[in-house]
Amino acid sequence: MSLSHSAIRPSIRRRLWADRWIYLFLLPTVVLVASYTIWPMFASIWFSLLDWNGFERAGRFIAFGNYAEIFADRLFWNAFANTVIFVVVAVPIRVGLALLLAVVLNAGLPFSRSFRTAIFLPVVTTAAILGVVMRFVLDPASGPVNEVLLQLHLITQPINFLGRAGLSLYTAIGVWVWKWLGITLIYWMAALQTIPADLYDAARIDGAGRWQRFRYITVPLLTPFTIIITLITVVEATNVFDLMLTLTNGGPFFSSEVIDIFVYRQAFAANIPRLGYASAAALLFGVCVMAVIAAQIVVVARLRRRVAEQ
Amino acid sequence: MSAAASSRSGARFWTWLSVLVLAVLCLVWIYPFLWLVSASFKDPLEIFSKGLSLVPNALRWDNYVRAWATAGFSTYMLNTVLVTVGTVLLVIFHTSLTGYVLGRYNFIGRKLVIGVLVATFIIPAGFAIIPIVDLTKTLGLLNNRWGIILALAGSGHAASILLYAGFFSQLPKELEEAAVVDGAGFFTIFGRIMLPLAGPVTATVAVLTFLAAWNSFLIPLVLTFGAPGQRTLAVGMLAFVGTNETDWPGMAAAATLSLVPVIVFFFFVQRFFVEGVAGAIKA
Incomplete structure (x- = not known):
């Protein structure tokens, strides 16, 4: 030993x-x-x-037969594009909104603990069940969301949030941000607590306003956290199977089909499953995700080195 | 009024305005849950008559009876509890053992084990599902709760292992040395001394694994296609709305039944959980 x-x-x-x-x-x-x-x-x-x-x-x-077919499969590229849209739209909203909330809650407002708990509630609950529930909440005929909008006279016709191509993907992004915002909020609040309070006091004495303190103290000191939080959120945004299958199932007409759903449909939901084809699609996309993450890490390392040299 | 006093009352105005905005936001945030509980007690006509009132006319418990008994949610609940408990126990068992030897011993192959564990962080989870179904079929565990437990306990626990390893590596060496003098063997030292000391880590791992297992969907879904009796709550929910599309109160009662245990659990361990997550991001 x-x-x-x-x-x-x-x-x-x-x-x-x-x-x-x-x-x-x-x-x-x-x-x-x-x-x-x-x-x-x-x-x-x-x-x-x-x-x-x-x-x-x-x-x-069949060697590379599946890959050859995938490159010509319009539905694969449709799913690929939807996943990219999901990441590009949803990640900045979730990360930015959570930061805004964290800064407000960190200022020591009354009830801030209760607010944090309320925002955190959807995080602990089952994504697949929330997906089903939100189908009813957003229903155009009897769902409460449309009812509220109608009564407030914000709309004259009910909106078919999940049944309209071109809208369902963005509705799903909204539901996803609602579901997971709380965890990002906790990350940011933890990050904000690492900034010493005397820095803000000193800046206040020097006459810096609220925005200036945020811009010149909070933002630079949060940079390392911003990188890691964004990275985590990007990976999560490529992994939205539970919510998407139960909320839209990729519909209508594949308009909200992300890669996870494409792979699942090929492997498990088709009359004749195509396990090889689904594996090739999953692999191709997985390699793309890893490449993006690796690129992010390389860029960050290079930026850090440049900052250190200065 | 002096300038200082007016700026102070201005600050108070902004504070209460923020509180008001946040209160509205939080109401929107938890509204789906309030609506869900309310709908679970209503009768169908009450829901479709487009009332926004959250207070039902009368408490219709028969919605719960229908979900629990007729729609099979009693079975789904039992399956979810068994799968969750089994997964938590298996994860604590294997991650604590590995964390212990990684944290306290230097042995041939240690760097390889750590390297592989870190690499599993980067590998996207979506890869694995088809081979996992194939493996489960080969093991003869398709449509079986054990198949689900093994698959849930088998992937994505590198963080728990590193948590244990970090904790055990900080304990003083004298602990083992004293125990060895007393004649304790390798297993006794681990079981009687080390694991009890790691209580806080075990609690964190248990809470995180509990939530992940209770909320899991893809693995229980694809491993129970042929056996409705083995479904978990999340899988059963999708099947329920697939066949009872118009039964809104039944759906709401079933969803409430599925979500209440995990919400209650969360309120008990909230502080603990929030600190665990916050600690992870700082590190």
Whole structure:
């Protein structure tokens, strides 16, 4: 055991034998991670080269046939574009709105704890159930949202939030921001607490106004948190299966179909499942996401180096 | 009025204006939940007659009876509880063991284990689902709660492992040395001394895993296609509205039943949970 300080360095085999308890302790995690994380990654690559409906035990090897088909599949690119729109629209709204709320709540307002709890409530509840519930809340015929808008005379006709192509994706983005804003709020509040209060006091004495203090103290000191929070939110925005399947199921007419739903439809919701094709789509998109994350990390590292050099 | 006094009353005005705006925002935020609970006690005509009143004419408990007994939510609840408890126990078991040896021992392969765990953070989760279904089928666990538990406990717990490892690495070395002198073996030291000391970490891991397992959807969905009796609440909910599209009060009662346990749980552990999440982002 490595805790005992033996004078002679034992051979590797003896060391392994002496540490056998350690490997025994590692065994459950190793088996689980190998089966449910590592093996699926390699299996996906293999599956993506197969024409396989899942009813037969094994598929037929077709090399890059699935990839060739995907590049010409308009519905794949439609889903790809929807996911990009989702990320580009939803992430800035969620991150920005949460920051605004965090700054307001951090100012020591009365009831700020209760406000935080209220905003946080949707976060802990089940996304798939909220998706179903919001279908009723947003219903054009009897849903309460349209009813309120009608009674306030903000609209004259009910809006079909989830049934109108061109609108349903943005409705889903709104519901997603509602569902998850609370967690981003907590991140920002934690980040704001790392800024020492005397900095603000000193700036106030120097005559800096509310906006100036935010612009010249809060924003620069929050930069590292901004990067990590944005990164987390981008990854989450590419992972919206639960909400989208139950809220719109990609509809109407694929107008809100994101990649998750495309893959699910090919693999599990089609009359003849196409496991190979779905794997290829998931893999292609996964590689794109990883590339974006890697690019972000590289850019951030380069920016940091430049700042350090100055 | 002096300038200072007017600026003070101005500040008070802005404070209360912010409070008012926030109160309206929070009302909008929790409105879907209020509407849901209210609808779960109404009769269908009351909902469709377009009243915005949140107070039902009479408490219609039969909506709950219908959801619980007829629509099978008693079974879904039992399945969700079993899957959640099983997942939490299995996750605590395997992440604490691994966190312990990573945090306290240097052994051949340690760097490899840590490297693989960190790498799993970056791999998108969407990859895995088709091979997981295939693996579960091979193990003969399709349409079985154990299949769901293994899949939920098997992926995405690197953070818990690193949390345990960080905690155990800070404990003084004398703890083991004293125990070894007393004749305690490797298992005794872990089970009797180390794991009890790690109570706060275990609580954090349990809370986060509880929420993730209770709210999980994709894995229980694709692993129970052939067995309605094995569905969890989230999966059952989708099936329920698929076949009872016009039963709004039944839907509302079923959704309330599914959400109440996790909301109650959250209110009990709220402080704890918020601090855990906030701590993670600071680190």
